[in-house]
Amino acid sequence: MSDIQFVRTEMLPEQAPPATMVGPIGWARANLFNGVWNSIITVLFGLSIVWVFMNLMGWAVSPTWEAKSLNECREIVGGAHGGACWGVINDRWLQLLYGFYxxxxxxxxxxxxxxxxxxxxxxxxxxxxxxxxxxxYWRLNLALVLMFIGLAPVLWEKVPRKFLIVTILFPFVDVFLMWGGSIWGPTMAFVGFVLGYLVFNYVRPAIGNLIGVILTAAVPILWWLFAAGPIAGVLAQATPALALEAVSSRQFGGFFLSISIGIVAILGSLPLGIILALGRQSDLLIVKSICVGFIEFIRGVPLITLLFVANNLLNIFMPPGTNFDVILRVMIMVTLFASAYMAEVIRGGLAALPKGQYEAADALGLDYWKAQRLIIMPQALKISIPGIVSTFIGVFKDTTLVSIISLMDPIGLSNAIRANQEWNGIVWELYAFIALLFFVVCFSMSRYSMYLERKLQTGHK
Structure with missing residues (x-):
């Protein structure tokens, strides 16, 4: 009897991989249950998470939204620690958002x-x-809407560029809406920036970079210190109708105060950080020395110290009769603090660029500013996105430190609410609500940075 051999003449169709090797089951086997110890740890952590979640939900799901005091909450839930007392949020959420505005x-x-x-x-x-x-609270709400409109053309390229006019004017309109008073104060502040722009673009090329850069900084500062105030006062007396009811800083508070300080610091620290980073790498000795000294001094001093300086000492260095609003002083100090850290983040991005990029800019015949604007800075900023966003998030969370100088941010307001007899003893509910507000903003910034990194990704994956 002879052996019969057979050779298959057609290819078998591809078979799907086993269900236990792909999908969620495959991922779990590869990452969570790929060994005895990993399996034990996964089970223990899973049980711990379930236990925490069940206890947290048992505390959070509480029918106390309509309660008017802590005692009423305890009567509803049946005990001193039977559940969360959300009545305090229902009663004080507007105050937590807007303070005493x-x-x-x-x-x-x-x-x-x-x-x-x-x-x-x-x-x-x-x-x-x-x-x-x-x-x-239409003034604060309008300021918030204008902020989003102003940020839109910066964050998304599909937004029409004409909205950039809102971006440019927003800081000055925001001050007018929030603090009220005459419109001419913010207008004169805007004129100072216009003067700096004119000096940089039209005077600097004629007198040279060094003197031109110094004048670009000096002219607006001299305008703000000596001319803006008197001129604004004369125009305010001539046009009293162009004014809103003035609001003092002590009436500001809540999450809107944190948003305001955080946004001003974020928007101001990025351009200042870029200027400081470029100044630190400059060949001009005076410019480099000033930038290095500023960065090292600010980075060597805690933010809380700068806040005390802003609250107590800054007016001493101003000309007689000058009275900066305390919130404006805090905004300035937080912005300067953030700009020093931003400068180092951007300097890292500049250092990461290959030397060939600088040589390519020289080969194209571009001057320093065009090379920075068209070739160097876009790449450096793309490299620095994670560090930039981390700085933004850190600065926004650091705004809670203003409660130490008696500004009523959400943390400061929570202390004031607990001092009320009706809500004396409330802690976790207030902190949970405040944490949720901060988490939404910080998580949104984090997600946007990841979107921006994916969008600007040019390398091979």
Whole structure:
């Protein structure tokens, strides 16, 4: 009997991999259950997470939203620690968002017909809460809307470039809306930047880089110190109608105060950081010395020390009669603090660029500023995106330090709320709400940075 041999004449179709090797099951086997010890640790951690989650949900899911005091919460949940007391959030969430900023009682009265005195005593008792929030705080809400409109053309390239005018004007309109008073103060501040721009573009090329750069910084500063105030005062007296009701800094507070300080510091620290980073690498001895000294001094001093300086000492160095608002002083100090760290982040991006990029710019015949704008800085900023966003997030979270100098940010307000007899003893509910607000903003910045990194990715994967 002879052996019969057979050779297959067609290819078998590809078979799907085993279900245990791909998908969620495959990932779990490869990463969570790829050994005895890893499996034991995974099970223990899983049980711990389930235990924490169940206890947290048991505490958080509490029917206390309508409670008017901590004692009422305890009666509802049946014990001193039976569940969260969310009544404090329902009662004080507008205060946590807006602080003690005054309601526009006249506008609310015109819309609702309720007497302004009743609105000031307890607006939510007479008018629906959404109306109180939108119209009562219309100045802060409008500033927030303008902020998003101004950021849109910076963050997304599909937004029409004409919205950049909002980006440029927003800081000055924001000051006018939030603090009120005459419109001419912010206008004169804007004129100072215009003067610096004119000097840099039209005077500097004629007198040389060194003197031109010094004048670019000196002219706006001299304008703000000696000319802006008197001129704004004369124009304010001539046009009293161009003014809003003035609001003092002690009336600011809540999460909106943190947003305001954080946004100003973020928007101001990036261009200042770029200038300081370029100045630190400059061949001009005076410019380099000033930039190095500023960066090293700011990085060597804690932020809380600078906040105390802003609160107590900054006015001493101003000309007689000058009175900077305390929040403006804090914004300036936080911006300067963030710009020093931003300068080092950007300097790292500049150092990471190959030398050939600088040589390519020279070969194209570009001058220093065109080379930086068109070739060097775009690549350095792309490299520095993770560090830049980390600095932004850190600065935004550091705004809670202003509570130490008696500004009513959310942390400061939580202390004031707990001092009230009705809510004395409330802790975790307030901190949970504040943490949620900060998490939403910081997580959004983190997600955007990841989107930007993917969008600007030019290398091979």
């Amino acid at each position: 005054p309601l526009d009682a006249n506008l609310l009265s015109a819309v609702s017909g309720v007497d302004p005195e009743l609105i000031l005593s307890d607006a939510r008792a007479h008018i629906a809460t959404p109306i109180v929030m939108i119209l009562g």
